[in-house]
Amino acid sequence: MENFFAVMVLMAIVATFVCFIGFIVKWITKKPKRRWGLATLISFILIWLCGFLLYAVSCKGDFIEIARAEPTCTTPGEIKYKCEMCGEIKSEPIDALGHDIRIISRIEPTETLDGEIVRQCSRCGYEQVEKVEKLIVESTEPTPPPANSKGTEEETTSNPQQEPESTESEQVDTSVSYEEIYRAYKENELRADDSYKNNRYQITAKINGMSTGGLFNLTGGATLTMEIRIDNTIVFFYAEFEKEQEDALKTISVGDTITFEGECLSAGTWVDCELIQ
Ligand SMILES: [Zn+2]
Ligand SMILES: [Zn+2]
Structure with missing residues (x-):
């Protein structure tokens, strides 16, 4: 419909123009006399017709939504509307959301x-x-030497009798979550090693599997495969338990969620773990 009206308007404009030129030509070559009035009337009618057609062309149909591009944090979105009657398409922007x-x-x-x-x-x-x-x-006081697990290891090798005591007294940082360590390792392993490696942390995670053989377990004990959900990802890591933890390990099963303390070697490998609950 839209096209039909557009063509009509165009034809009316052309007709008016041709009529007007004809009138000018006649006016120059001959004296206009009474035809002047007729030409003016025709032009007037054609211009009026143009106005009517222009009004008819401006469609009054409703716009309905046909497409939508959702905005992202940094790019704006857009909604596209189409006129039910004439098919005219118009779009409206949606502001970008901004980061959360x-x-x-x-x-x-x-x-x-x-x-x-x-x-x-x-x-x-x-x-x-x-x-x-x-x-x-x-x-001005001298700063105490930083708690270094390598130091404790040397101590334990020099006094083997005190081994259980020294493991218990090793500091566990409960303020750091596994998630934090995992993310730090994902970002930069070397930097994460500086912050977390050889320190003990407390972790709560679900047991995905338990194995008592393999390279990690030459001295007995067990290696648990643990799973923990971080955002929408299930992250797996290994937790190695020593022989003295075997009795405690008998009380838990695959599928249980447990809390344990362990020494971090990387986000994926934890050794010298002790079951807490
Ligand atoms: Zn329309
Ligand atoms: Zn964002």
């Missing part, structure tokens, strides 16, 4: 290491990493 920033990991600064706050957008994964300057200590 949340803190996903936070490493507190120490006196020797910078801290770090990692923020991530929950929708698109956009990440911001913010450095936190290391702590400035103004005290």
